[in-house]
Amino acid sequence: MPFMIWDDKLSVGVEALDGDHKKMIALIDELHEAILAGRSKGDLGDIMAHLVEFTRNHFAQEEKLFTRSNYPDAAAHKAEHDELAKWAIQTEIDFHHGTLAAPPLEVLNRMRDWLFDHVNGLDRGYGPHLNAAGIR
Secondary structure: OOOOOOOHHHOOOOHHHHHHHHHHHHHHHHHHHHHHOOOOHHHHHHHHHHHHHHHHHHHHHHHHHHHHHOOOOHHHHHHHHHHHHHHHHHHHHHHHHOOOOOOHHHHHHHHHHHHHHHHHOHHHHHHHHHHHOOOO
8 A cells, every 4th residue: 555645636737846746755655665564774775865866856956947937935945945855864874874763664754744745835836936937
């Protein structure tokens, strides 16, 4: 059973960014399945590293579109990206060093909840703006 499911209600109206969000959901699901299957720490670390790197690249792509379109809420949006990126990188480091403060499923819950809240919150604001700037 999937841990997180893409739903058209999560669409921000920009095809490439929706595609990234779908991929992030798929990676979160992959990590969830790996945790439940009891896969090795190395396997979990690889999936986590891929998710963190993909997310950072996605943030960079969004921020380039914000700059290109003069998105007025870009600074607040970037600040939220920076906060999650910092947490994700530290979480990945802690996982590799065996000092992760929370069980992997709790970390995964936070990732899922953050993505859902972010897409339904701040990301909702940029879709119409980017579309008006010709970015679909």
